[in-house]
Amino acid sequence: MFDMKIPLSAPNLCGRELDYVNECIRSNWISGAGEFIRKFEVAVCNRFKIKNAVSCVNGTSALLLALELSGVETGDEVIVPTVTFISPVNAVRHRGAAPIFMDCDEYLNIDVEKLQDFCRKECKMTARGLINKTTGRIIKAIIPVHVFGNPCRMEEVCAAAREFRLSVIEDAAESLGSYYTCGKFSGKFTGSIGDFGVYSFNANKVVTSAGGGMILSRKKTVSKKARYLIDQAKDDPVRYIHREAGYNLRLSNLHAAVGLAQLELLGQFLAIKRKNLELYRKLISPIAGLSFLEPPPGTRANLWFYPLLIEKEIFGRSRQETMKAFSNNNIETRPLWKLNHLQRPYLKCQSYKIDKAPRLFEKIINLPCGTGLREREIEEVVSVLVRLKGKNGKN
Ligand SMILES: Cc1ncc(COP(=O)(O)O)c(C=O)c1O
Missing domain, CATH: 3.40.640.10 (Type I PLP-dependent aspartate aminotransferase-like (Major domain))
Structure with missing residues:
Protein backbone atom coordinates (compact mmCIF):
# COMPACT_ATOMS: atom_id res chain seq x y z
CA MET A 1 0.00 0.00 0.00
CA GLU A 264 4.69 13.91 23.41
CA LEU A 265 2.47 14.49 20.36
CA LEU A 266 -0.47 12.39 21.51
CA GLY A 267 -2.67 15.31 22.67
CA GLN A 268 -2.12 17.09 19.37
CA PHE A 269 -2.79 13.90 17.37
CA LEU A 270 -6.03 13.14 19.22
CA ALA A 271 -7.28 16.67 18.52
CA ILE A 272 -6.43 16.31 14.81
CA LYS A 273 -8.25 12.98 14.67
CA ARG A 274 -11.38 14.54 16.18
CA LYS A 275 -11.27 17.52 13.83
CA ASN A 276 -10.78 15.33 10.75
CA LEU A 277 -13.66 13.06 11.71
CA GLU A 278 -15.87 16.13 12.17
CA LEU A 279 -15.07 17.23 8.63
CA TYR A 280 -15.76 13.73 7.27
CA ARG A 281 -19.07 13.67 9.15
CA LYS A 282 -20.10 17.03 7.77
CA LEU A 283 -19.26 16.10 4.18
CA ILE A 284 -20.78 12.62 4.38
CA SER A 285 -24.00 13.51 6.21
CA PRO A 286 -25.92 14.51 3.03
CA ILE A 287 -25.15 11.12 1.41
CA ALA A 288 -28.03 8.76 2.14
CA GLY A 289 -27.00 5.29 3.31
CA LEU A 290 -23.67 6.31 4.86
CA SER A 291 -22.87 7.04 8.48
CA PHE A 292 -19.96 6.57 10.88
CA LEU A 293 -19.98 4.00 13.60
CA GLU A 294 -20.14 6.23 16.68
CA PRO A 295 -18.09 5.50 19.83
CA PRO A 296 -19.99 3.98 22.80
CA PRO A 297 -21.74 6.42 25.15
CA GLY A 298 -19.87 7.20 28.37
CA THR A 299 -16.49 7.07 26.66
CA ARG A 300 -14.01 9.38 25.00
CA ALA A 301 -12.51 7.27 22.22
CA ASN A 302 -9.20 8.05 20.56
CA LEU A 303 -10.88 7.64 17.12
CA TRP A 304 -8.00 5.53 15.85
CA PHE A 305 -9.99 4.30 12.85
CA TYR A 306 -12.96 5.88 11.07
CA PRO A 307 -15.35 2.97 10.38
CA LEU A 308 -17.99 3.93 7.82
CA LEU A 309 -21.25 1.99 7.76
CA ILE A 310 -22.68 1.39 4.31
CA GLU A 311 -26.39 0.59 4.06
CA LYS A 312 -26.25 -1.04 0.65
CA GLU A 313 -30.00 -0.84 0.03
CA ILE A 314 -29.93 2.93 0.48
CA PHE A 315 -26.46 3.86 -0.77
CA GLY A 316 -26.89 1.56 -3.74
CA ARG A 317 -23.37 0.14 -3.60
CA SER A 318 -21.88 -2.71 -1.63
CA ARG A 319 -18.83 -2.54 0.62
CA GLN A 320 -16.77 -4.33 -2.04
CA GLU A 321 -17.85 -1.97 -4.84
CA THR A 322 -17.07 1.03 -2.64
CA MET A 323 -13.63 -0.31 -1.73
CA LYS A 324 -12.90 -0.97 -5.42
CA ALA A 325 -13.78 2.63 -6.28
CA PHE A 326 -11.36 3.86 -3.61
CA SER A 327 -8.62 1.56 -4.80
CA ASN A 328 -9.13 2.78 -8.41
CA ASN A 329 -8.53 6.28 -7.07
CA ASN A 330 -5.37 5.27 -5.20
CA ILE A 331 -7.02 5.70 -1.81
CA GLU A 332 -6.37 3.04 0.79
CA THR A 333 -9.38 1.75 2.73
CA ARG A 334 -9.83 -1.44 4.72
CA PRO A 335 -12.72 -3.74 5.58
CA LEU A 336 -13.19 -5.29 8.99
CA TRP A 337 -10.66 -8.10 9.51
CA LYS A 338 -11.90 -11.49 8.35
CA LEU A 339 -13.69 -12.85 11.40
CA ASN A 340 -11.33 -14.96 13.47
CA HIS A 341 -13.64 -17.93 14.00
CA LEU A 342 -13.60 -18.29 10.20
CA GLN A 343 -9.81 -18.13 9.85
CA ARG A 344 -8.23 -21.42 8.79
CA PRO A 345 -6.15 -22.14 11.94
CA TYR A 346 -9.26 -21.67 14.11
CA LEU A 347 -12.05 -23.33 12.14
CA LYS A 348 -12.30 -26.18 14.65
CA CYS A 349 -12.40 -23.94 17.71
CA GLN A 350 -15.55 -23.25 19.66
CA SER A 351 -17.59 -20.12 18.96
CA TYR A 352 -20.73 -18.94 20.68
CA LYS A 353 -23.82 -17.65 18.86
CA ILE A 354 -21.99 -15.35 16.47
CA ASP A 355 -24.51 -13.43 14.37
CA LYS A 356 -23.89 -9.68 14.70
CA ALA A 357 -20.27 -9.82 13.57
CA PRO A 358 -20.97 -11.19 10.06
CA ARG A 359 -23.67 -8.55 9.54
CA LEU A 360 -21.38 -5.69 10.54
CA PHE A 361 -18.56 -7.21 8.50
CA GLU A 362 -20.65 -6.74 5.34
CA LYS A 363 -21.24 -3.05 6.06
CA ILE A 364 -17.98 -1.55 7.25
CA ILE A 365 -15.04 0.05 5.56
CA ASN A 366 -12.40 2.14 7.28
CA LEU A 367 -11.53 5.46 5.67
CA PRO A 368 -8.10 7.13 5.72
CA CYS A 369 -7.53 8.43 9.25
CA GLY A 370 -3.82 9.30 9.63
CA THR A 371 -2.96 12.40 11.62
CA GLY A 372 -1.10 13.80 8.60
CA LEU A 373 -4.31 13.80 6.51
CA ARG A 374 -5.09 17.17 4.88
CA GLU A 375 -8.45 18.80 4.41
CA ARG A 376 -8.28 18.50 0.63
CA GLU A 377 -7.50 14.78 0.96
CA ILE A 378 -10.62 14.27 3.09
CA GLU A 379 -12.59 16.13 0.43
CA GLU A 380 -11.08 13.86 -2.21
CA VAL A 381 -12.06 10.73 -0.26
CA VAL A 382 -15.64 11.97 0.08
CA SER A 383 -15.79 12.96 -3.60
CA VAL A 384 -15.31 9.28 -4.49
CA LEU A 385 -18.41 8.44 -2.44
CA VAL A 386 -20.39 11.31 -3.99
CA ARG A 387 -19.49 10.15 -7.50
CA LEU A 388 -20.38 6.54 -6.66
CA LYS A 389 -23.75 7.58 -5.29
CA GLY A 390 -24.33 9.82 -8.33
CA LYS A 391 -23.58 7.00 -10.77
CA ASN A 392 -26.05 4.83 -8.97
CA GLY A 393 -28.73 7.41 -9.66
CA LYS A 394 -30.57 6.84 -6.36
CA ASN A 395 -31.11 9.69 -3.94
C1 LIG B 1 -6.14 -5.38 18.67
C2 LIG B 1 -4.68 -5.59 18.47
N1 LIG B 1 -4.03 -6.40 19.33
C3 LIG B 1 -2.72 -6.61 19.22
C4 LIG B 1 -1.98 -6.03 18.22
C5 LIG B 1 -0.57 -6.41 18.11
O1 LIG B 1 0.33 -5.40 18.21
P1 LIG B 1 1.74 -5.51 17.47
O2 LIG B 1 1.51 -5.27 16.02
O3 LIG B 1 2.52 -4.42 18.11
O4 LIG B 1 2.28 -6.85 17.75
C6 LIG B 1 -2.62 -5.16 17.31
C7 LIG B 1 -1.96 -4.47 16.22
O5 LIG B 1 -1.01 -4.32 15.74
C8 LIG B 1 -4.00 -4.95 17.43
O6 LIG B 1 -4.65 -4.16 16.57
Whole structure:
Protein backbone atom coordinates (compact mmCIF):
# COMPACT_ATOMS: atom_id res chain seq x y z
CA MET A 1 0.00 0.00 0.00
CA PHE A 2 3.07 2.28 -0.15
CA ASP A 3 2.04 3.48 -3.59
CA MET A 4 -1.36 4.71 -2.41
CA LYS A 5 -1.89 8.45 -2.86
CA ILE A 6 -3.91 8.63 0.36
CA PRO A 7 -2.84 5.93 2.84
CA LEU A 8 -5.10 4.55 5.56
CA SER A 9 -2.98 5.43 8.59
CA ALA A 10 0.59 6.52 7.98
CA PRO A 11 3.05 7.43 10.75
CA ASN A 12 3.41 11.16 11.43
CA LEU A 13 6.95 11.81 12.64
CA CYS A 14 6.71 15.53 13.26
CA GLY A 15 8.14 15.87 16.76
CA ARG A 16 11.51 15.32 18.39
CA GLU A 17 12.01 11.79 16.99
CA LEU A 18 15.22 12.63 15.14
CA ASP A 19 16.72 14.57 18.08
CA TYR A 20 16.11 11.65 20.43
CA VAL A 21 17.42 9.05 17.97
CA ASN A 22 20.52 11.19 17.45
CA GLU A 23 20.99 11.28 21.20
CA CYS A 24 20.96 7.45 21.26
CA ILE A 25 23.57 7.31 18.54
CA ARG A 26 25.77 9.99 20.07
CA SER A 27 25.69 8.23 23.43
CA ASN A 28 26.24 4.79 21.82
CA TRP A 29 23.16 3.42 23.65
CA ILE A 30 21.04 1.91 20.92
CA SER A 31 19.83 -1.36 22.41
CA GLY A 32 18.40 -2.40 25.78
CA ALA A 33 19.03 -0.58 29.07
CA GLY A 34 19.29 2.85 27.41
CA GLU A 35 17.71 5.80 29.18
CA PHE A 36 14.89 6.30 26.64
CA ILE A 37 13.41 2.95 27.61
CA ARG A 38 12.92 4.10 31.18
CA LYS A 39 11.74 7.55 30.06
CA PHE A 40 9.22 6.03 27.64
CA GLU A 41 7.82 3.69 30.30
CA VAL A 42 7.58 6.49 32.89
CA ALA A 43 5.87 8.77 30.34
CA VAL A 44 3.28 6.07 29.55
CA CYS A 45 2.61 5.52 33.27
CA ASN A 46 2.16 9.24 33.91
CA ARG A 47 0.05 9.90 30.83
CA PHE A 48 -2.38 6.99 31.35
CA LYS A 49 -2.33 6.75 35.15
CA ILE A 50 -0.73 3.33 35.07
CA LYS A 51 1.23 1.89 37.97
CA ASN A 52 3.63 -0.44 36.19
CA ALA A 53 4.61 -0.61 32.53
CA VAL A 54 7.24 -2.79 30.88
CA SER A 55 8.15 -2.10 27.27
CA CYS A 56 8.78 -4.93 24.83
CA VAL A 57 9.22 -5.53 21.11
CA ASN A 58 5.54 -5.42 20.15
CA GLY A 59 1.97 -5.74 21.34
CA THR A 60 1.74 -9.41 20.38
CA SER A 61 4.63 -10.37 22.66
CA ALA A 62 3.05 -8.28 25.43
CA LEU A 63 -0.10 -10.40 25.03
CA LEU A 64 1.92 -13.61 25.12
CA LEU A 65 3.60 -12.51 28.32
CA ALA A 66 0.29 -11.44 29.87
CA LEU A 67 -1.14 -14.89 29.14
CA GLU A 68 1.86 -16.58 30.72
CA LEU A 69 1.72 -14.32 33.77
CA SER A 70 -2.02 -15.01 34.09
CA GLY A 71 -1.22 -18.67 34.50
CA VAL A 72 -2.61 -19.77 31.13
CA GLU A 73 -1.05 -23.10 30.28
CA THR A 74 -1.13 -25.71 27.55
CA GLY A 75 -4.62 -27.18 27.28
CA ASP A 76 -6.40 -24.21 28.89
CA GLU A 77 -8.94 -22.05 27.13
CA VAL A 78 -9.24 -18.29 26.73
CA ILE A 79 -12.28 -16.27 25.64
CA VAL A 80 -11.53 -13.90 22.75
CA PRO A 81 -13.63 -11.77 20.40
CA THR A 82 -14.07 -12.88 16.81
CA VAL A 83 -13.82 -9.22 15.74
CA THR A 84 -10.22 -8.21 16.26
CA PHE A 85 -6.89 -8.15 14.53
CA ILE A 86 -5.75 -11.77 14.91
CA SER A 87 -2.85 -11.01 17.26
CA PRO A 88 -4.54 -11.91 20.61
CA VAL A 89 -5.95 -15.09 19.10
CA ASN A 90 -2.53 -16.16 17.85
CA ALA A 91 -1.03 -15.33 21.24
CA VAL A 92 -3.51 -17.75 22.86
CA ARG A 93 -2.59 -20.47 20.36
CA HIS A 94 1.15 -19.94 20.81
CA ARG A 95 0.68 -20.27 24.56
CA GLY A 96 -0.69 -23.76 23.82
CA ALA A 97 -4.24 -22.78 24.80
CA ALA A 98 -7.45 -22.75 22.74
CA PRO A 99 -9.53 -19.69 21.92
CA ILE A 100 -13.31 -19.59 22.40
CA PHE A 101 -14.82 -16.98 20.09
CA MET A 102 -17.44 -14.45 21.18
CA ASP A 103 -19.68 -12.24 19.08
CA CYS A 104 -19.44 -8.44 19.01
CA ASP A 105 -21.84 -5.72 20.08
CA GLU A 106 -22.96 -2.76 17.96
CA TYR A 107 -19.64 -0.99 18.67
CA LEU A 108 -17.64 -4.02 17.46
CA ASN A 109 -16.53 -4.87 21.00
CA ILE A 110 -17.07 -8.17 22.78
CA ASP A 111 -20.77 -8.86 23.44
CA VAL A 112 -20.97 -8.92 27.23
CA GLU A 113 -24.47 -10.39 27.39
CA LYS A 114 -23.38 -13.39 25.32
CA LEU A 115 -20.22 -13.64 27.39
CA GLN A 116 -22.25 -13.92 30.61
CA ASP A 117 -24.70 -16.26 28.94
CA PHE A 118 -21.90 -18.52 27.76
CA CYS A 119 -20.23 -18.69 31.18
CA ARG A 120 -23.56 -19.42 32.91
CA LYS A 121 -25.08 -21.90 30.48
CA GLU A 122 -22.16 -23.59 28.77
CA CYS A 123 -19.74 -23.81 31.70
CA LYS A 124 -19.69 -24.89 35.31
CA MET A 125 -17.84 -23.41 38.27
CA THR A 126 -15.64 -25.94 40.11
CA ALA A 127 -12.86 -25.82 42.67
CA ARG A 128 -10.40 -25.94 39.74
CA GLY A 129 -12.04 -22.94 38.09
CA LEU A 130 -14.49 -22.44 35.24
CA ILE A 131 -14.90 -25.64 33.20
CA ASN A 132 -16.22 -25.57 29.65
CA LYS A 133 -18.92 -28.30 29.55
CA THR A 134 -18.28 -29.00 25.85
CA THR A 135 -14.54 -29.60 26.07
CA GLY A 136 -13.98 -30.30 29.77
CA ARG A 137 -11.12 -27.78 29.76
CA ILE A 138 -10.50 -24.92 32.17
CA ILE A 139 -11.16 -21.40 30.95
CA LYS A 140 -8.51 -19.19 32.50
CA ALA A 141 -8.81 -15.77 30.96
CA ILE A 142 -10.66 -13.36 28.74
CA ILE A 143 -9.15 -10.85 26.32
CA PRO A 144 -11.47 -7.90 25.69
CA VAL A 145 -10.20 -5.80 22.77
CA HIS A 146 -11.04 -2.08 22.46
CA VAL A 147 -11.70 -2.35 18.75
CA PHE A 148 -10.64 0.65 16.60
CA GLY A 149 -10.15 2.61 19.86
CA ASN A 150 -13.74 2.19 21.12
CA PRO A 151 -13.70 1.32 24.84
CA CYS A 152 -15.34 -2.03 25.72
CA ARG A 153 -17.94 -2.45 28.43
CA MET A 154 -15.26 -3.13 31.03
CA GLU A 155 -17.61 -2.94 34.04
CA GLU A 156 -19.52 -5.96 32.75
CA VAL A 157 -16.37 -7.75 31.57
CA CYS A 158 -14.77 -7.33 35.01
CA ALA A 159 -17.97 -8.40 36.80
CA ALA A 160 -18.12 -11.60 34.72
CA ALA A 161 -14.40 -12.18 35.29
CA ARG A 162 -14.90 -11.85 39.05
CA GLU A 163 -17.92 -14.16 39.06
CA PHE A 164 -16.25 -16.82 36.92
CA ARG A 165 -12.68 -16.38 38.19
CA LEU A 166 -11.10 -15.35 34.92
CA SER A 167 -8.07 -13.13 34.43
CA VAL A 168 -8.71 -10.06 32.31
CA ILE A 169 -6.10 -9.16 29.71
CA GLU A 170 -7.19 -5.87 28.23
CA ASP A 171 -6.01 -5.49 24.66
CA ALA A 172 -5.70 -1.73 24.31
CA ALA A 173 -3.37 -1.95 21.32
CA GLU A 174 -5.66 0.28 19.25
CA SER A 175 -7.05 2.52 21.98
CA LEU A 176 -4.13 4.52 23.32
CA GLY A 177 -5.64 7.63 24.92
CA SER A 178 -9.25 6.35 25.04
CA TYR A 179 -10.97 6.64 28.42
CA TYR A 180 -14.30 6.35 30.24
CA THR A 181 -16.33 9.42 31.13
CA CYS A 182 -19.06 7.70 33.21
CA GLY A 183 -19.58 4.82 35.58
CA LYS A 184 -17.24 2.92 37.81
CA PHE A 185 -14.24 3.49 35.57
CA SER A 186 -14.87 7.16 34.84
CA GLY A 187 -11.53 8.89 34.19
CA LYS A 188 -9.71 5.61 33.66
CA PHE A 189 -7.81 4.91 30.46
CA THR A 190 -8.24 1.70 28.52
CA GLY A 191 -5.44 -0.67 29.37
CA SER A 192 -5.38 0.41 33.04
CA ILE A 193 -8.38 -1.61 34.25
CA GLY A 194 -7.82 -5.34 33.68
CA ASP A 195 -5.34 -7.56 35.50
CA PHE A 196 -3.13 -6.80 32.53
CA GLY A 197 -3.23 -4.21 29.80
CA VAL A 198 -1.42 -4.25 26.50
CA TYR A 199 -0.41 -1.36 24.22
CA SER A 200 1.03 -1.52 20.73
CA PHE A 201 3.22 1.12 19.12
CA ASN A 202 3.12 -0.44 15.68
CA ALA A 203 3.55 2.00 12.78
CA ASN A 204 -0.18 2.24 12.03
CA LYS A 205 -1.19 3.20 15.58
CA VAL A 206 -2.02 6.70 16.85
CA VAL A 207 1.55 7.02 18.10
CA THR A 208 4.32 4.68 17.07
CA SER A 209 7.80 3.55 18.01
CA ALA A 210 8.11 1.82 14.59
CA GLY A 211 7.49 -1.43 16.41
CA GLY A 212 6.93 -1.77 20.11
CA GLY A 213 4.57 -2.77 22.85
CA MET A 214 3.96 -2.41 26.55
CA ILE A 215 2.61 -4.74 29.17
CA LEU A 216 0.75 -2.94 31.95
CA SER A 217 -0.03 -4.38 35.32
CA ARG A 218 -1.40 -3.17 38.63
CA LYS A 219 1.02 -5.36 40.58
CA LYS A 220 4.67 -4.44 40.90
CA THR A 221 5.76 -8.05 41.44
CA VAL A 222 4.08 -9.16 38.22
CA SER A 223 5.69 -6.34 36.32
CA LYS A 224 9.05 -7.31 37.75
CA LYS A 225 8.47 -10.85 36.51
CA ALA A 226 7.63 -9.53 33.02
CA ARG A 227 10.88 -7.56 32.97
CA TYR A 228 12.76 -10.70 34.04
CA LEU A 229 11.13 -12.85 31.36
CA ILE A 230 11.76 -10.45 28.47
CA ASP A 231 15.49 -10.49 29.22
CA GLN A 232 16.05 -14.27 29.08
CA ALA A 233 15.16 -14.68 32.77
CA LYS A 234 18.68 -13.74 33.84
CA ASP A 235 19.15 -14.62 37.50
CA ASP A 236 22.81 -13.74 37.45
CA PRO A 237 23.81 -11.25 34.75
CA VAL A 238 27.52 -11.94 35.19
CA ARG A 239 27.61 -15.73 35.35
CA TYR A 240 24.49 -16.08 33.19
CA ILE A 241 22.42 -18.30 35.42
CA HIS A 242 18.78 -18.82 34.41
CA ARG A 243 16.23 -20.63 36.55
CA GLU A 244 13.46 -20.19 33.99
CA ALA A 245 13.14 -20.21 30.22
CA GLY A 246 12.89 -16.55 29.27
CA TYR A 247 12.66 -14.65 25.99
CA ASN A 248 14.52 -11.92 24.17
CA LEU A 249 11.72 -9.37 23.86
CA ARG A 250 13.27 -6.13 25.05
CA LEU A 251 12.50 -2.92 23.22
CA SER A 252 15.59 -1.14 21.89
CA ASN A 253 16.59 2.32 23.08
CA LEU A 254 16.22 3.58 19.48
CA HIS A 255 12.60 2.44 19.34
CA ALA A 256 11.88 3.87 22.77
CA ALA A 257 13.37 7.21 21.66
CA VAL A 258 10.91 7.37 18.75
CA GLY A 259 8.05 6.23 21.01
CA LEU A 260 8.77 8.93 23.60
CA ALA A 261 8.88 11.68 20.98
CA GLN A 262 5.59 10.40 19.56
CA LEU A 263 3.92 10.22 22.95
CA GLU A 264 4.69 13.91 23.41
CA LEU A 265 2.47 14.49 20.36
CA LEU A 266 -0.47 12.39 21.51
CA GLY A 267 -2.67 15.31 22.67
CA GLN A 268 -2.12 17.09 19.37
CA PHE A 269 -2.79 13.90 17.37
CA LEU A 270 -6.03 13.14 19.22
CA ALA A 271 -7.28 16.67 18.52
CA ILE A 272 -6.43 16.31 14.81
CA LYS A 273 -8.25 12.98 14.67
CA ARG A 274 -11.38 14.54 16.18
CA LYS A 275 -11.27 17.52 13.83
CA ASN A 276 -10.78 15.33 10.75
CA LEU A 277 -13.66 13.06 11.71
CA GLU A 278 -15.87 16.13 12.17
CA LEU A 279 -15.07 17.23 8.63
CA TYR A 280 -15.76 13.73 7.27
CA ARG A 281 -19.07 13.67 9.15
CA LYS A 282 -20.10 17.03 7.77
CA LEU A 283 -19.26 16.10 4.18
CA ILE A 284 -20.78 12.62 4.38
CA SER A 285 -24.00 13.51 6.21
CA PRO A 286 -25.92 14.51 3.03
CA ILE A 287 -25.15 11.12 1.41
CA ALA A 288 -28.03 8.76 2.14
CA GLY A 289 -27.00 5.29 3.31
CA LEU A 290 -23.67 6.31 4.86
CA SER A 291 -22.87 7.04 8.48
CA PHE A 292 -19.96 6.57 10.88
CA LEU A 293 -19.98 4.00 13.60
CA GLU A 294 -20.14 6.23 16.68
CA PRO A 295 -18.09 5.50 19.83
CA PRO A 296 -19.99 3.98 22.80
CA PRO A 297 -21.74 6.42 25.15
CA GLY A 298 -19.87 7.20 28.37
CA THR A 299 -16.49 7.07 26.66
CA ARG A 300 -14.01 9.38 25.00
CA ALA A 301 -12.51 7.27 22.22
CA ASN A 302 -9.20 8.05 20.56
CA LEU A 303 -10.88 7.64 17.12
CA TRP A 304 -8.00 5.53 15.85
CA PHE A 305 -9.99 4.30 12.85
CA TYR A 306 -12.96 5.88 11.07
CA PRO A 307 -15.35 2.97 10.38
CA LEU A 308 -17.99 3.93 7.82
CA LEU A 309 -21.25 1.99 7.76
CA ILE A 310 -22.68 1.39 4.31
CA GLU A 311 -26.39 0.59 4.06
CA LYS A 312 -26.25 -1.04 0.65
CA GLU A 313 -30.00 -0.84 0.03
CA ILE A 314 -29.93 2.93 0.48
CA PHE A 315 -26.46 3.86 -0.77
CA GLY A 316 -26.89 1.56 -3.74
CA ARG A 317 -23.37 0.14 -3.60
CA SER A 318 -21.88 -2.71 -1.63
CA ARG A 319 -18.83 -2.54 0.62
CA GLN A 320 -16.77 -4.33 -2.04
CA GLU A 321 -17.85 -1.97 -4.84
CA THR A 322 -17.07 1.03 -2.64
CA MET A 323 -13.63 -0.31 -1.73
CA LYS A 324 -12.90 -0.97 -5.42
CA ALA A 325 -13.78 2.63 -6.28
CA PHE A 326 -11.36 3.86 -3.61
CA SER A 327 -8.62 1.56 -4.80
CA ASN A 328 -9.13 2.78 -8.41
CA ASN A 329 -8.53 6.28 -7.07
CA ASN A 330 -5.37 5.27 -5.20
CA ILE A 331 -7.02 5.70 -1.81
CA GLU A 332 -6.37 3.04 0.79
CA THR A 333 -9.38 1.75 2.73
CA ARG A 334 -9.83 -1.44 4.72
CA PRO A 335 -12.72 -3.74 5.58
CA LEU A 336 -13.19 -5.29 8.99
CA TRP A 337 -10.66 -8.10 9.51
CA LYS A 338 -11.90 -11.49 8.35
CA LEU A 339 -13.69 -12.85 11.40
CA ASN A 340 -11.33 -14.96 13.47
CA HIS A 341 -13.64 -17.93 14.00
CA LEU A 342 -13.60 -18.29 10.20
CA GLN A 343 -9.81 -18.13 9.85
CA ARG A 344 -8.23 -21.42 8.79
CA PRO A 345 -6.15 -22.14 11.94
CA TYR A 346 -9.26 -21.67 14.11
CA LEU A 347 -12.05 -23.33 12.14
CA LYS A 348 -12.30 -26.18 14.65
CA CYS A 349 -12.40 -23.94 17.71
CA GLN A 350 -15.55 -23.25 19.66
CA SER A 351 -17.59 -20.12 18.96
CA TYR A 352 -20.73 -18.94 20.68
CA LYS A 353 -23.82 -17.65 18.86
CA ILE A 354 -21.99 -15.35 16.47
CA ASP A 355 -24.51 -13.43 14.37
CA LYS A 356 -23.89 -9.68 14.70
CA ALA A 357 -20.27 -9.82 13.57
CA PRO A 358 -20.97 -11.19 10.06
CA ARG A 359 -23.67 -8.55 9.54
CA LEU A 360 -21.38 -5.69 10.54
CA PHE A 361 -18.56 -7.21 8.50
CA GLU A 362 -20.65 -6.74 5.34
CA LYS A 363 -21.24 -3.05 6.06
CA ILE A 364 -17.98 -1.55 7.25
CA ILE A 365 -15.04 0.05 5.56
CA ASN A 366 -12.40 2.14 7.28
CA LEU A 367 -11.53 5.46 5.67
CA PRO A 368 -8.10 7.13 5.72
CA CYS A 369 -7.53 8.43 9.25
CA GLY A 370 -3.82 9.30 9.63
CA THR A 371 -2.96 12.40 11.62
CA GLY A 372 -1.10 13.80 8.60
CA LEU A 373 -4.31 13.80 6.51
CA ARG A 374 -5.09 17.17 4.88
CA GLU A 375 -8.45 18.80 4.41
CA ARG A 376 -8.28 18.50 0.63
CA GLU A 377 -7.50 14.78 0.96
CA ILE A 378 -10.62 14.27 3.09
CA GLU A 379 -12.59 16.13 0.43
CA GLU A 380 -11.08 13.86 -2.21
CA VAL A 381 -12.06 10.73 -0.26
CA VAL A 382 -15.64 11.97 0.08
CA SER A 383 -15.79 12.96 -3.60
CA VAL A 384 -15.31 9.28 -4.49
CA LEU A 385 -18.41 8.44 -2.44
CA VAL A 386 -20.39 11.31 -3.99
CA ARG A 387 -19.49 10.15 -7.50
CA LEU A 388 -20.38 6.54 -6.66
CA LYS A 389 -23.75 7.58 -5.29
CA GLY A 390 -24.33 9.82 -8.33
CA LYS A 391 -23.58 7.00 -10.77
CA ASN A 392 -26.05 4.83 -8.97
CA GLY A 393 -28.73 7.41 -9.66
CA LYS A 394 -30.57 6.84 -6.36
CA ASN A 395 -31.11 9.69 -3.94
C1 LIG B 1 -6.14 -5.38 18.67
C2 LIG B 1 -4.68 -5.59 18.47
N1 LIG B 1 -4.03 -6.40 19.33
C3 LIG B 1 -2.72 -6.61 19.22
C4 LIG B 1 -1.98 -6.03 18.22
C5 LIG B 1 -0.57 -6.41 18.11
O1 LIG B 1 0.33 -5.40 18.21
P1 LIG B 1 1.74 -5.51 17.47
O2 LIG B 1 1.51 -5.27 16.02
O3 LIG B 1 2.52 -4.42 18.11
O4 LIG B 1 2.28 -6.85 17.75
C6 LIG B 1 -2.62 -5.16 17.31
C7 LIG B 1 -1.96 -4.47 16.22
O5 LIG B 1 -1.01 -4.32 15.74
C8 LIG B 1 -4.00 -4.95 17.43
O6 LIG B 1 -4.65 -4.16 16.57
